[in-house]
Amino acid sequence: MALFEHLVLLLFVAAVLLIGSRRLGLPYPTLLSVAGVAVAFLPFSPTIQIDPRLALVIFIAPALLDAAYDTAPRDLRRLWVPLLVLAVGAVIITTAAVAVLGWKFAGLPIAAAVALGAIVAPTDAVAVNAVTNRIDLTRHGSLVIQGESLLNDATALLIFGVATAAALQSDADNGLARIALAVPGGIVFGLVLGKCYVAIADAFSGTQSSIIMQFTGTFGVWLLADRLNISPVLAVVTYAMVIGQIMPGRVTARDRVQSYAVWAAVVFVLNVLAFLFMGLQTRAIIVALPHEQLWPALRFALLILATVILVRIVVLVIYHAVSSRVWRAIKPLWLPKPLSWRATMVISWCGTRGLLTLATSFALPPNFPDRNLIVLSAMCVVLGTLIVQGLTLKPLIRWAGIGDDQEFKAAMSKARMQIIEAGLASAESEPPAVASVLKKQFQETMVVAGSRRDPQAPTRFDTGLARAVAAQRSKLHDLRGAGEIEENVFHELEQELDWLELSALPSSEIELQEI
Secondary structure (H helix, E strand, O other): HHHHHHHHHHHHHHHHHHHHHHHHHHOHHHHHHHHHHHHHHOOOOOOOOOOOHHHHHHHHHHHHHHHOOOOHHHHHHHHHHHHHHHHHHHHHHHHHHHHHHHHHOOOHHHHHHHHHHHHHHHHHHHHHHHOOOOOOHHHHHHHHHHHHHHHHHHHHHOOOOOOOOHHOOOOOOHHHHHHHHHHHHHHOOOOOOHHHHHHHHHHOOOHHHHHHHHHHHHHHHHHHHHOOOOOHHHHHHHHHHHHHHHHHHHHHHHHHHHHHHHHHHHHHHHHHHHHHHHOHHHHHHHHHOOOHHHHHHHHHHHHHHHHHHHHHHHHHHHHHHHHHHHHHOOOOOEEEEEOHHHHHHHHHHOOOOOOHHHHHHHHOOOOOOHHHHOOOOOOOOHHHHHHHHHHHHHHHHHHHOOOOOOHHHHHHHHHHHHHHHHHHHHHHOOOOOHHHHHHHHHHHHHHOOOOOOOOOOHHHHHHHHHHHHHHHHHHHHHHHOOOOOOHHHHHHHHHHHHHHHOOOOHHHOOOOOOO
């Protein structure tokens, strides 16, 4: 009961803070994390303990699926070079740099220092998406950031598993073999279960059970992969990509609208709780350290934070310099056209860490060498990247001048005109009176779609339909107020008008804003 009361209180606090986040123009993960730290040190602060493995499945699995569902395998293939550099190279280099500092300045055993490096090296899909979601980036840049956050966990967890086994003097060779199999095993497992979900999804179409199946499938993939000692992260990512490529052509519009609305709400609430929880853990981490060790530990943690940020910048600067020279010389097909220097700097600043880093550090056994120092460093890196990079990312993008993605708008305009032409061709087979109306509507839409400024703006038909629906809705409420219709009739007609109104709105106005 106490846990539920604390959750209700936290959600209320979060809702109030989100209003401030919107008005101040701050990323909500940053504000919520800082608020969590502040609340943690109040005398009446709630103590909320959650098992790290449970936290991962509850908070990470749905957010991973939400992000991976919109990621196409062809995009990952096209951008494999920068993704390899970030998801493998940057993780290894960051781990090595942090391990050297941990060994030299904090006296950590080599294996424990490597484990710390693996914990703080990967960016977090939840944190990255939450921070960058409301910020305009080019399509190329967004795909690189998103793909990296989905794939770098495999590299980090492989290193972490080997280092942990070595630090605890367990069978490191068997651990290495087992973890090496976890990566391809997770991909194959996700592929198989994704195909299984697609095969049975039609049986639940048009029912509320389809939403239940979506969530049980997501959590089930993670839990089963975890039990089988294969990568649950890669299993969920692969599973999401499979259904994301196949299901859109097999789902009705009504099911899709309902599903998107539920997922957007649930993932957002889970993100909000996750960032608050991260802040609330601060007191427990600091209390665990002896007083005389606290300030040296904090200084070391800040050193790790600076190293994590700096290494990412250096890796991306070097990659940009090399890839630009190769591109200018031979323009190979395997290398995507490099981004500008300014865009590269923006991507280098999108290295926020999150719940995955914190949960991995908490998952260390109690007898792990220097566990408290490692957990404090992980917390510092998470909060530091969320605060420092989260607060400065938007100004950096404005300085770089890369927020307006003209390439995306041009592609949107071209594709929209092509599908409108298909609608015009279909109208030819309708009766003359119907065909005339459809053609006028499509022609109006074609004019709007040709605009490179806003190819999805409402047409005059849309505006007129919206006014007509507003008049119908007013009449419906009058009928209800006068008692001329029953509640069941009112709600059925209300839903009908809702769909009409949605059809008259551009997609940018249909989508719910996070804050």
